[in-house]
Amino acid sequence: MMHSENELNDYNDFEQARVLTVPSDLAGERLDAALAKMLPEFSRNRLSTWIKDGLVFLNGNPAVPKTKLWGSETISVLPQPEPDESAFQPEDIELDIIYEDATLLVLNKAPGLVVHPGTGNWTGTVLNGLLYRYPELKTIPRAGIVHRLDKDTSGLMVIARNLKAQNSLVQQLQARTVKRHYTAVAQGLFGADGKVDAPIGRHPKERIKMAVVHSGKHAVTHYKVHERFTAHTLIECQLETGRTHQIRVHMAHLNHPLAADPIYGGKPRIHSPEVSIALSEFARQALHARKLSLIHPETGKTMTWKAALPEDMEMLINVLRLDAGMLEEDWEDDWDVDDSDCEVMYVRE
Numbered sequence: 575m576m577h578s579e580n581e582l583n584d585y586n587d588f589e590q591a592r593v594l595t596v597p598s599d600l601a602g603e604r605l606d607a608a609l610a611k612m613l614p615e616f617s618r619n620r621l622s623t624w625i626k627d628g629l630v631f632l633n634g635n636p637a638v639p640k641t642k643l644w645g646s647e648t649i650s651v652l653p654q655p656e657p658d659e660s661a662f663q664p665e666d667i668e669l670d671i672i673y674e675d676a677t678l679l680v681l682n683k684a685p686g687l688v689v690h691p692g693t694g695n696w697t698g699t700v701l702n703g704l705l706y707r708y709p710e711l712k713t714i715p716r717a718g719i720v721h722r723l724d725k726d727t728s729g730l731m732v733i734a735r736n737l738k739a740q741n742s743l744v745q746q747l748q749a750r751t752v753k754r755h756y757t758a759v760a761q762g763l764f765g766a767d768g769k770v771d772a773p774i775g776r777h778p779k780e781r782i783k784m785a786v787v788h789s790g791k792h793a794v795t796h797y798k799v800h801e802r803f804t805a806h807t808l809i810e811c812q813l814e815t816g817r818t819h820q821i822r823v824h825m826a827h828l829n830h831p832l833a834a835d836p837i838y839g840g841k842p843r844i845h846s847p848e849v850s851i852a853l854s855e856f857a858r859q860a861l862h863a864r865k866l867s868l869i870h871p872e873t874g875k876t877m878t879w880k881a882a883l884p885e886d887m888e889m890l891i892n893v894l895r896l897d898a899g900m901l902e903e904d905w906e907d908d909w910d911v912d913d914s915d916c917e918v919m920y921v922r923e
Contacts, residue, residue: 667703729863742871
């Protein structure tokens, strides 16, 4: 049976989510029967429960089990863990929610905050905090989380508040229509703007790392130069795909690893005492998810949010500017291209 050719981004929490195209040999079948044949790894009872709970969509609408199929329809399935797989508890964790309505939330994640419970971080995560602040999210898989940021990467994330919104956001991530712009400080001096098109997979020897490898998944990062310092460059990166550690891996592949990156930063380089101290005190990769654009699942309007740089990253950049002899009146504050046809929502100061 044919499974979707679309592949979810590694930062998407629905790594087991499925988008299926109904093959012609299942034309005339009921949806529930056809789904059991297309997803034989799940029991019929489990699939029926997901349909009943609104976790299965036919051409974007909640599926009805007795619907007759014609072939070529699109079925989206959002698998939900069994109850014993979801031992996540609400916790009173400070979250900077910069936008909310009945459909979605936008979070400005602080550096050091883990998004989803996992090995070594079963508590104190964004998910735990969401369940405390929005108890109704316990009925939504992964509490509405549809993509992640690394623990030490700061910035914007979107959270779905209902299943319809979650399905829409998952499909937008698959279709690569969610636009994510990151501000980063990279080591070395870039010559010009550019693009990295290089597959990413698990590092062949160091399993905690990712790397550019032949057998990896397709990955594309666009980067734009904003300011050059003595031995660093301030860049903006836009993700076309969303692989694990993508920006960090791609910049290291260019021999421009992110400043202070503890995993991909390589051997320490020689800097002035002031820069050396600033980098040692920064203690995380210099990466911030600064801008997020998507189509609102309910209104269909394109919306854009921007998050100001966190204080630690702003301080690092200012040290690099002073080290390069830049005058304060020449410092850039905003490098965004025109946001016409978008509703722009700025983070609270």
